[in-house]
Amino acid sequence: MxxxxxxxxxxxxxxxxxxxxxxxxxxxxxxxxxxxxxxxxxxxxxxxxxxxxxxxxxxxxxxxxxxxxxxxxxxxxxxxxxxxxxxxxxxxxxxxxxxxxxxxxxxxxxxxxxxxxxxIGGLSVTEPAGGSDFMGQKSTGELKDGKWVLNGRKCFITNSHVASTDVWTVRTGTDDKGRPVLSTFIIEKGTPGHGPGRKENKLGLRGSVTGDIICSDVTLEPSQMLGKEGAGSKIAMGAIGELGRSGMAAICVGILRGCVEESVKFANERIVYGKPISKLQAIQLMIADNRVDYEAANLLLYSAMRLKDAAQPCTTEVSIAKYFASEAAARAAKRTMDLMGGYGVINEYPVGRFLRDALTSIPSGATSVIQQLIIAGDTLRG
Ligand SMILES: Cc1cc2nc3c(=O)[nH]c(=O)nc-3n(C[C@H](O)[C@H](O)[C@H](O)COP(=O)(O)OP(=O)(O)OC[C@H]3O[C@@H](n4cnc5c(N)ncnc54)[C@H](O)[C@@H]3O)c2cc1C
Missing domain, CATH: 1.10.540.10 (Acyl-CoA dehydrogenase/oxidase, N-terminal domain)
Incomplete structure (x- = not known):
């Protein structure tokens, strides 16, 4: 397959x-x-x-x-x-x-x-004022007596409570047009003033920790700045855009494969009317749709990764893969639950978790709407 x-x-x-x-x-x-x-x-x-x-x-x-x-x-x-x-x-x-x-x-x-x-590493970009408003970040970094002093709160951060090496984007000034200038810093666990806040109780992707991280007068040597001053948006968007979204697409391709394999296994084992339900054409159609969603997501993801490996631009291709794979994974998980009848909602089977994980993947790394806007922008530019 x-x-x-x-x-x-x-x-x-x-x-x-x-x-x-x-x-x-x-x-x-x-x-x-x-x-x-x-x-x-x-x-x-x-x-x-x-x-x-x-x-x-x-x-x-x-x-x-x-x-x-x-x-x-x-x-x-x-x-x-x-x-x-x-x-x-x-x-x-x-x-x-x-x-x-x-x-x-x-x-x-x-x-x-x-x-x-x-x-364990992490990347802290999202803030309570809205992850989609990337340039609206409010956390600050100020140069005082030759050291950078960071203040702010990040939310929805994966590995918030387990990461030892945290990378933050903060506002370090404004440019001559009044736009925020973002810079990036590496912060080590245990740095005074830096630490996790609330831990979220998520719907899915629960084998990971997601929560707040707070910086309160965190004082850093200039050597902790990552890249040049003002390079924060390039660094963070590069990581979220191509690594984060392709990573989420890969996670969803994994969930999709789970849906294909679990639906085939169940359909072959479940006997109704004295024969496996895999003999019923309506069930076969569901298995076909699971397979098509899996193959399409797989092709989109790995074609985008071929571009990334060749150092070619692939922001739009990655958004297409992430948008399709996460929505398709949610569809396929729901379809697989339908295929399984009552067993689909029994937690002994993993498919309910697949649905929760797929739904939780949709906002992670920017929502489907944001992916659509990126794809539309590229398409309209021609
Ligand atoms: C499980 C999980 C893990 C995460 N891990 C990390 C992490 O490790 N690091 C990190 O920095 N962030 C992380 N995030 C945050 C994630 O990137 C944000 O949740 C995401 O960017 C959306 O931001 P938001 O939740 O603030 O939603 P908002 O930005 O508040 O969006 C709310 C709604 O408005 C819509 N919207 C926004 N802008 C527009 C627009 N221009 N046009 C139309 N509609 C719009 C959105 O689609 C959405 O429906 C994680 C999120 C989750 C769920």
Whole structure:
């Protein structure tokens, strides 16, 4: 099953990750969901397999692979646990911004432990005044006596309570047209004034922690600035746009594969009228629709990742993949519940969790409306 053709090495990676996921993730995914717990203890194990540092260069202890490989890893994890999928994908965003925009010293300082999974990363952009209003961020960074002093509150932040390396965007001034200037900083866990606030009780993706992070007079050396002063919007949008949204698309492709596999298994096992329901044509139509949604999302995601690996612009392609995959995953999960009759709403089966995870994926990394606006803008420009 799968129309997109991967290289032999990519298939080998998928096989290795799948074996790990089936042994270490699949048996516990439901328990993490019920307990609403992120299994942080698995990160060093995933580090040994190269998952935590999948695209981090080998010189910093990573696997040195590409964004297609990263999507494969997220898809495989999310086939069983979308929650752990988003925890990993956000960890990747934290590593990505340091790898892409960091100085040699910053890379040497942070990437080896992030790649090893002994430290967990995060990216804090969204604020209570609205995630869609990216430039409306109110958190501030002020230069006082040669040090940066950060104040503000971020919300809906994945890994908020478990990350050791947090990356913040804050407003550090205004330009000559009065527009906000954003800059980015790396903040280490334990820095005075920095810490988690409220933890959200989410509908889905519950194998991850989501919550507030607060900065109250956090004082940083200039060496903690990531990229140049004023580069914050480029850094954060680059990470959210291409890494965040493609990561969410990969998570949803994993959920879609779960829907295909669970619907086939159930339809073959459930006997009604003395025969498996897979013999009923109405059930076959549902399985066909699950397969089409999965294949289409898969093709969109991996075509976009081929562009990303070739260092081609892919913002719109990633938005198309994220928009389609997250909406399709919600459709497919609901369809699979319908196919299962009463069993579809019994929590012993994972499909109810798939629906909650798919719905929770829709706003993560910007809502479907925002993806539509990006796609429409690109289409109208021609
Ligand atoms: C599980 C989860 C994990 C997350 N992890 C992170 C993270 O790690 N880091 C991080 O920084 N953020 C994270 N987020 C935040 C996420 O990026 C935001 O939730 C998202 O950008 C939407 O922002 P908002 O929730 O404030 O909604 P709003 O921006 O308040 O949007 C409200 C409504 O207005 C609509 N809307 C907004 N603008 C327009 C427009 N121009 N035209 C028409 N309609 C519009 C939206 O589509 C939506 O329906 C996470 C969110 C979730 C749910």
């Amino acid at each position: 799968q129309m997109y053709k991967f290289t032999e090495d990519q298939e080998m990676l998928r096989k290795a990750v799948r074996e790990f996921v089936e042994a270490e993730i699949a048996p516990h995914a439901q328990e993490w969901d019920e307990e609403d717990r992120c299994p942080v203890e698995l990160f060093p194990k995933m580090g040994e397999l190269g998952i935590t540092g999948i695209f981090v260069p080998e010189q910093y202890g990573g696997a040195g692979l590409g964004y297609t490989e990263r999507a494969i890893v997220l898809e495989e994890i999310s086939r069983y646990s979308g929650g752990l999928g988003i925890a990993m994908m956000t960890h990747h965003m934290g590593a990505y911004v340091i790898n892409t925009f960091g100085t040699a010293e910053q890379k040497q300082k942070y990437l080896p432990e992030l790649a090893a999974g002994t430290k």
